[in-house]
Structures are given as C-alpha cells and as structure tokens.
Amino acid sequence: FDRSKTKWTIKAVFHGAMGYMLLNDAAYNKVRKSDKGNPFKEVIADLQKSGIELEECGQTARSNNWTNADLLPSIKVNAGANLRITQLVQDGYVQLQP
Numbered sequence: 001f002d003r004s005k006t007k008w009t010i011k012a013v014f015h016g017a018m019g020y021m022l023l024n025d026a027a028y029n030k031v032r033k034s035d036k037g038n039p040f041k042e043v044i045a046d047l048q049k050s051g052i053e054l055e056e057c058g059q060t061a062r063s064n065n066w067t068n069a070d071l072l073p074s075i076k077v078n079a080g081a082n083l084r085i086t087q088l089v090q091d092g093y094v095q096l097q098p
Contacts, residue, residue, distance in 0.1 A: 015057030015081030022056050027070035041072055048074055057081035
C-alpha cells in the first residue's frame with residue numbers, strides 16, 4: 001500500500017481467547033503463567049509503528065480483571081468487540097477474521 005501511495009487504515013480488534021496478546025510483560029506472565037514476558041510485544045510495536053491501530057475488547061478486559069495499566073503502550077480499549085466490529089463494518093471497513 002505504501003509503495004503504491006494507497007491510502008489505508010487497519011484496525012485490529014483483539015477479544016476472547018486472544019485478548020492476552022496485548023498485555024504488558026507483567027500481566028502476560030501472570031495470565032499465561034510465564035516468566036518470559038509477552039513474546040508478541042515487538043511484533044505489536046512494529047504493527048503500531050506501521051500505522052495499524054490495535055484495540056482490546058473492553059468486555060474481555062473486564063472478564064479477566066485487566067485494566068489499562070495491564071496493556072501494552074498505545075492500545076485502545078473499546079466497549080466490546082462485537083459492537084466495535086459491527087461499527088467498523090458499517091463505517092466501510094472489511095472484516096477479516098482468521
């Protein structure tokens with residue numbers, strides 16, 4: 001997209017079983033019973049540097065007792081993934097889901 005000067009916006013909404021991927025090292029270690037920290041943090045930081053916006057589902061965070069302090073830097077929190085994804089699709093985004 002960048003090489004062809006195409007205007008683009010990507011927003012990634014993490015929720016449910018994958019919500020932990022946006023946690024900082026301390027919270028990740030607690031949740032995943034690890035002592036190695038979040039192995040995804042560098043990839044996530046690179047995605048953010050490229051302009052991709054990452055969001056954590058507020059319901060996932062509430063269900064797991066996570067606060068903003070538990071998240072990696074610059075992660076946004078939405079009210080809930082289902083409604084947020086619906087909103088994005090209505091705004092013209094295309095939903096891609098693995």
